[in-house]
Amino acid sequence: MSSVSRSSVSRRCRRTRRGTRSAGVIGTLLATIVATVVVGTAVLTPPAAGIVGGRATQPGELPFMVSVQSADRTGPAAHFCGGSVLRKRLVLTAAHCVSDRRPQDLRVVVGDHRLDGSVGRAHAVDKIRVHPRYAATGTHDVAILRTTTPMRVPRLRIVGARNNAFETNGARLTVAGWGATFFLLGPLSNVLRAVDVRAVADPACLLNGLMGFRPGTEMCAQTLAGDSCQGDSGGPLFGRRADGRPVQVGVVSYGLGCATPLFPGVYAELNSPAIRPFLVTTVRAEAAALRKAARRAAKRARARARG
Numbered sequence: 001m002s003s004v005s006r007s008s009v010s011r012r013c014r015r016t017r018r019g020t021r022s023a024g025v026i027g028t029l030l031a032t033i034v035a036t037v038v039v040g041t042a043v044l045t046p047p048a049a050g051i052v053g054g055r056a057t058q059p060g061e062l063p064f065m066v067s068v069q070s071a072d073r074t075g076p077a078a079h080f081c082g083g084s085v086l087r088k089r090l091v092l093t094a095a096h097c098v099s100d101r102r103p104q105d106l107r108v109v110v111g112d113h114r115l116d117g118s119v120g121r122a123h124a125v126d127k128i129r130v131h132p133r134y135a136a137t138g139t140h141d142v143a144i145l146r147t148t149t150p151m152r153v154p155r156l157r158i159v160g161a162r163n164n165a166f167e168t169n170g171a172r173l174t175v176a177g178w179g180a181t182f183f184l185l186g187p188l189s190n191v192l193r194a195v196d197v198r199a200v201a202d203p204a205c206l207l208n209g210l211m212g213f214r215p216g217t218e219m220c221a222q223t224l225a226g227d228s229c230q231g232d233s234g235g236p237l238f239g240r241r242a243d244g245r246p247v248q249v250g251v252v253s254y255g256l257g258c259a260t261p262l263f264p265g266v267y268a269e270l271n272s273p274a275i276r277p278f279l280v281t282t283v284r285a286e287a288a289a290l291r292k293a294a295r296r297a298a299k300r301a302r303a304r305a306r307g
Contacts, residue, residue: 054195
């Protein structure tokens with residue numbers, strides 16, 4: 001069976017892939033799939049934009065959530081991707097959200113439940129680190145943003161390297177974001193939403209192979225009439241430990257439409273041996289760089305104090 005060009009896959013951010021998924025009418029989507037697969041050119045949706053199904057969260061329920069925004073816009077229109085707090089000055093998001101952006105083009109907002117709210121705090125971005133293999137492969141869809149000031153909110157821990165429990169078929173997971181609630185219909189959600197989904201084992205995600213699904217770096221999750229969508233790209237897919245603490249296992253990446261039957265949403269797999277080392281080394285390198293900068297600043301301050 002012919003495969004679909006990966007470049008046509010719908011990413012789930014507002015402007016690409018899941019964010020600008022395939023055009024067309026939902027009522028004819030499955031017919032389109034069949035017709036286009038026959039000729040090997042099925043239309044796939046770009047990075048995701050919003051949560052389909054699910055529920056509105058409560059203020060403060062998911063304090064680690066991040067809205068990645070365009071620095072030259074204000075209000076809800078500024079949001080185009082999601083993210084999660086990795087460290088006090090580091091945000092984890094999708095590579096496709098920021099690979100063509102400059103740090104000065106971005107800001108991240110934490111602590112907001114509503115995109116039109118005034119509770120959250122905005123932070124400028126001074127560095128973007130995209131997985132080095134993303135450009136060449138279209139997978140390894142993760143990136144880390146460094147903020148100029150610390151984010152005073154809880155971070156979301158990353159799943160352990162050997163912990164595959166959250167990827168077993170049927171494992172309970174949650175995905176959250178401010179994305180669209182219906183594919184191609186209406187604006188992004190003003191309120192942070194979440195939907196519970198189930199992990200889909202790699203062998204059961206075979207139809208996503210038409211979109212270039214890579215089990216070595218990606219995982220699937222789905223539920224009936226529930227999914228991430230345009231505007232959700234970069235946001236976290238997370239499970240909960242036995243003690244109730246959340247742990248992130250994936251990053252919203254792409255899918256065929258939103259909540260399309262037989263085509264689960266696809267997420268960057270964070271404990272993949274091809275992705276986790278990038279996260280670990282980047283966090284360590286940035287921590288060392290920040291400590292060095294702090295020492296230099298302290299040294300300059302002492303020199304000024306001595307006159």
